[in-house]
Amino acid sequence: MPMHYAFSDAAVLAAGAWGAIRLWPHGHRLAALGMAGFSLAAAIGVIRFGSGEVESFAALHTTASQVLGLAGSAALVGCLSIDSTTGRAAGAFAAAVVTATVIHRFAPLLMAPLVVGAITAGVLLGTWRAARRKQQWFVPLGFAILLVDMLLVRRNPMLGADVAWHGYHLLIALGLLLIARGIEGEARSI
Numbered sequence: 059m060p061m062h063y064a065f066s067d068a069a070v071l072a073a074g075a076w077g078a079i080r081l082w083p084h085g086h087r088l089a090a091l092g093m094a095g096f097s098l099a100a101a102i103g104v105i106r107f108g109s110g111e112v113e114s115f116a117a118l119h120t121t122a123s124q125v126l127g128l129a130g131s132a133a134l135v136g137c138l139s140i141d142s143t144t145g146r147a148a149g150a151f152a153a154a155v156v157t158a159t160v161i162h163r164f165a166p167l168l169m170a171p172l173v174v175g176a177i178t179a180g181v182l183l184g185t186w187r188a189a190r191r192k193q194q195w196f197v198p199l200g201f202a203i204l205l206v207d208m209l210l211v212r213r214n215p216m217l218g219a220d221v222a223w224h225g226y227h228l229l230i231a232l233g234l235l236l237i238a239r240g241i242e243g244e245a246r247s248i
């Protein structure tokens with residue numbers, strides 16, 4: 059795998075870090091930790107491809123992406139459905155990471171369907187909240203982009219390996235930016 063794969067992982071790293079930094083001061087701790095999870099997985103990818111140690115970091119990058127992707131998605135959806143401004147955010151995110159790790163270890167075929175389910179819940183819950191509170195639609199739009207990305211871009215053989223890789227990661231970055239902007243906007247309007 060070529061070194062240029064690090065660039066789109068860097069976009070996810072930057073988007074997740076920006077989201078975490080923007081959300082934490084507004085009290086959205088669970089969402090910030092979810093963003094940080096995406097960022098950490100992407101950082102491993104940047105190191106993997108940037109260092110040229112593609113095979114050495116392959117298993118770690120794959121596992122971190124799957125586990126932190128599921129835990130991060132669950133945390134982002136969770137912040138929409140619970141009060142994530144309490145001190146329990148770190149414990150909730152830790153529980154999501156442990157649960158995702160157990161699923162990855164003992165039922166790995168469930169990982170992708172669970173991520174799709176979490177993202178779908180984000181689209182539905184985000185849409186309900188935006189319509190109910192008459193707020194901006196950044197959150198459901200961000201989740202919708204993630205859903206289309208998972209279903210149509212990720213590993214799409216018609217796109218070719220390079221385009222699918224970069225498209226997938228750039229759409230994750232865009233989705234995270236929109237979700238973070240939407241949650242941050244909610245914090246300001248409350």
